[in-house]
Amino acid sequence: MIYQDSKTLLSVRDLHASVSGTRILKGMNLTVKSGEVHAIMGPNGSGKSTFAKVLAGHPSYEVSGGEIEFEGRNLLELAAEARARAGVFLGFQYPIEIPGVANSQFLRLAYNTVQAGRGEDELDPLEFDDFVREKMKLLEMNPDFLDRSVNEGFSGGEKKRNEILQMALLEPRLAILDETDSGLDIDALRIVAGGVNQLANKDNAIVLVTHYQRLLNYIVPDYVHVMDAGRIVKTGGKELALELEERGYDWVGAEAKANARVNA
Amino acid sequence: MNTVSTSPYLAGLLQGQPPASPLTWLNELRANAVDRVGALTVPTTRDEDWRFTDISPLTKLSFQPAQGAAQLAPAAIEQWAIPEAAARLVFVDGIYAPGHSFNRAGLTVENLASGVSRHGAAVQAHLGRYADFERNVFTAVNTAFLHDGALILVPRDTALAAPVHLLFIATRKHAASYPRCLIVAESGSAVTVVEDYVALQSEAYFTSAVTELALTGNAEVHHVRVQREGAEAFHFANCAVSLAQASRYHSVSIALGGRISRHNLAALLAAEGAECRLDGLALIGGQQLADSHTLIDHASPRGSSRQLHKCIVDGAARAVFNGNIMVRPGAQRTDSSQSSRNLLLSARARVDTKPQLEIFADDVKCAHGATVGQLDVDEVFYLKSRGLSDTAARNLLTYAFGAEVIERIPVASLRNRLEQTVMERTHAAAPGAEGKP
Known part of the structure; x- marks a missing residue:
């Protein structure tokens, strides 16, 4: 939601990045303020997932130019x-x-590490067990998932719920959810989206990276951005997602190229 | 009984053999083994089977069997106790220690030296029948010294839920010990055996162990082997398993100790529908060498085998895995899979892994694979993206790599203790760990 007194959380300016020598991001710009929900859409290969990984600091991606400022840092x-x-939290497209x-x-280790980093109290196994079970209710997760190995043998939907559970535990200021809707059936999508909606508040922000409009029926974005060839080429409100659903991505790319010619 | 070996080193090893047994067949078995030792030599890296395992440091030292049992306080043993155990046999430097042993299992769990006279026919039917000493010098030496060890006889249709603990404790420098175990599971029976090698000292000593297991039709044996010998120990072990119809053998072997260790495990699926699962983990560092050679011999139709062998190697240590799967003519519908996965934690660490499939039947399903590498960058990133430091992330993944095998140990207290050991070791591998799991 857009608030009047919101603060800028994330400011990305002219970001360039490559992986294994291939340039993927070519002048990415994005500003995210507290309370907002952004959707980044675009065709395959446009750089959406790369952008998500670069924000989270994946070591395989090399930033060759530009700036990322997060809460002034x-x-x-x-x-x-x-x-x-x-x-900063990244919800993985393919959780490991x-x-x-x-x-x-794993969940307790992550929770305690982040708590310690913030100078907050850590929880012992018993305290944590109560705490995490409460959070699992949010995602209608069976407590049996606590005893299983991390993501091992989880279905696609279970893995994504486990990602959002981590988001619920770590309470990030900025959550980037990479293709959280992929591989989810309609019930799982509703539950995962419901969890995200409950975690959204006026102090944090969410960036949804998605190929399809479907997720945005459940998590309503304040802004929809379209990426093409490594940068954002169009920004609109939630109605833009519907238009993309109807018309596909080609026209946005064509429009961007036309604009580029006019400007040149 | 005192044939002189062609190898002076082996001749030296053969000194101090046990007195003749009243059992003629046992004396003959030993004498044959002594003869065999005379014809064999100490393996070198020129032998294909020992290509990667240089045991020459062994031959620079001499070892003699301990005379007279060292007295240990009960408290000294406590650290290795398995509370769930229904029976325990303790051997100190190879010598049976009745004061530390107990048997509440309601079946035969006793030291072999006394069991062999009480259960002569049953023992004779199996002892020395599976562990071949024709070509294996360490099995031959063990058989030449065949005197004591563990005897477990599980009668027909008897299932023992609680484990049997065989604990071999090394206390003396330059002692040689030759433990021999025989485990016979009659048809329809079930048992869990923990074979555990530990040390109260860190000087050089020599263990040459042989274990034979016979599973009759539909028997099930869980066999856990923990090699946590002293830092300078030489540990050579040969284990031979014979599986009758529809029997099931599950083994988990953990190698943590020893300067040089070698474990040969051979499972013969002798009759139809037998199943075996061999899992192994070597976690070594420093100058250690741990070698595991396995043979899964599918000699009958419809057998199945599963194998996961993992090595975590740090420092200048070296791990060797040779996993042979043989599918003999006629062993149709064999279903076999083998995986060798290896993690190198330092630039000087080394793994030699050699999965070997030899298939002589046409209607079989066999899969195998081997990987050697470092931790996966995406796995490390996943953990770091959740706040874990680089060190903590790597330690956790290293721990997890080993835990996948340890998890398969069906004895909770031992599993927990070993998980703890792996956790400590993996943290030691990368000091300065924060956020301990």
Whole structure:
């Protein structure tokens, strides 16, 4: 939601990034204020997921130019773990399976590490168990998932719920949810979206990276951005998503190219 | 009984053999083994089977069997106790320690030296029948010294839920011990055995163990092997398993200790529908060498085998895995899969892994694969994106890598203890860990 007295959380200016020598982001600009929900859409290969990973500090992506400022700090100077502790959260498109580590152990470790980083109290296993079970209700998750290995053998929907559970535990200021809707059936989508909506408040912000409009029926964005060839080429309100659903992405790219010619 | 070996080193090892047994067949078995030792030599890296495992440091030292049992206080053993155990046999430097042993299992769990006379026919039917000493010098040496060890006889249709703990404790420098275990599971029976090698000292000593398991039709055996010998120990173990119709053998072998260790495990699926699962983990560092050679021999139709072998290697340590799967002519409908996964934690660490499939039947399903590598960058990133430091993330993933095998140990207290050990070791591998799990 757009608030009058909101603060700027994230400011991305002319960001360029590449992976294995291939330039993916070519002049990305984005400003996100507290309380807002942004959707970044675009065709495959437009750079959406790369942008999400660069924000979270994936080591395989090299930033060659531009700035990312998060709550007044230069995010590019922080390692991935420092970004997480500072309040940046990435919900993975493909959450990693970690056989041999109980989900409860992983969740508590993540929670306590982030709490400690913020100078807040850590929880012992018993306290944490109560705490996490409460959060799991939000996502209608079976407590059995605490005893299983992290994401191992989870269905697509279960993995995504587990991602949002982590978001609920870590209470980030900025959550980037990368293709959270992919692989979800309609019930799982409703539950995951419901969880995200309950976590959204006037102090945090959410960036949804998605290919399809479907998710945006459940999580209503304040802004919809369209990426093409490594940058945002069009920004609108939630109605833009509907238009994209109807007309596809080609016209946006064509329009951007035409504008570029006019400006040149 | 005192044939002189062609190898002076082996001749030296053969000193101090046990006195003759009243059982003729046992004396003959030993004598045959002594003869065999005479014809064999200490393996070198020129032998294909020992290509990666240089045991020459062994031959620079001499070892003799301990004479007379060292006295240990009960408290000294407590650290290895398995509270769930229905029976425990303790051997100190290879010598049976009745004061530390107990048997509440309601079946035969006793030291072999006394069991062999009480259960002569049952023992004779199996002892020395599976562990072949024709070509294996360490099995031959063990058989030459065949005297004591563990005997477990599980009668027909008897299921023992609680584990049997066989605990071998090394206390003396330069001692040689030759434990021999025989486990016979009669048809329809079930048992869990923990074979556990530990040390109260860190000087060099020599263990050459042989374990034979016979599973009769439809029997089920869980066999956990923990090798946590002292830092300078030489540990050579040969385990042979024979599986009859529809029997099931599950083994988890953990190698943590020893300067040089070698574990040969051979499972013969001798009759139709037998199943075996062999899982292994070597977690080593420093100058350690841990070698595991396995053979899964599908000799009958409709057998199934599963194998997961993992190595975590730090420092200048070296791990060797040779996993042979043999599918003999006629072993149709064999279903086999094998995976060797290896994690190198330092630039000087080394793994030699060699999965080997030999298939002589046409209607089979066999899969195998091997990976050697470092931690996956995406896995590390996932944990770091949740706030974990680089070190904590790497430690957790290393721990998890090992825990996947340890998890398969069906004895809770042992599993927890070993998970703790792996956790401590993996933190030690990268000091300065924060946010301990």
